[in-house]
Amino acid sequence: MAEKTKLNLEYVVNSSPRILFPYLSEPNELAQWFADDVNYAEGIYEFVWDDESFKAKLIHSKENKCVKYKWLEDEPYYFEIEIVLDELTNDVALSITDYVKEDNLEDRKLIWNNSISYLQSVIGA
Numbered sequence: 001m002a003e004k005t006k007l008n009l010e011y012v013v014n015s016s017p018r019i020l021f022p023y024l025s026e027p028n029e030l031a032q033w034f035a036d037d038v039n040y041a042e043g044i045y046e047f048v049w050d051d052e053s054f055k056a057k058l059i060h061s062k063e064n065k066c067v068k069y070k071w072l073e074d075e076p077y078y079f080e081i082e083i084v085l086d087e088l089t090n091d092v093a094l095s096i097t098d099y100v101k102e103d104n105l106e107d108r109k110l111i112w113n114n115s116i117s118y119l120q121s122v123i124g125a
Helices: 027-033 102-123
Strands: 005-013 037-041 044-049 052-062 066-071 078-085 092-100
Touching: 005 102, 027 037, 027 044, 027 102, 052 078, 092 102
Parallel strands: none
Antiparallel strands: 005 092, 037 044, 044 052, 052 066, 066 078, 078 092
């Protein structure tokens, strides 16, 4: 298996953590912006993109704060989305941690940019 590079991205989102959190953790809400479809059964999330399925387990969740999913077929990699609230300005941002093969780095950044842009339109941010 090829080594992957850790990718950290941050996006300012004009929404409250309480509104954002379900879109990071609930299958129906994730399917509105993150994947073509998301199924959940027995603690396993199945993310579907272009008729290809990837399974992950939610290994950490803190309400209105963060979620961390571990890929079952791609050990030890995971992706994490953290809601960051700036105490001084009350700005809300999403901090993304993902792992990607070096030659796919720019494509993955573009995918995240598009996904977060779509999330913002879905929630009206």
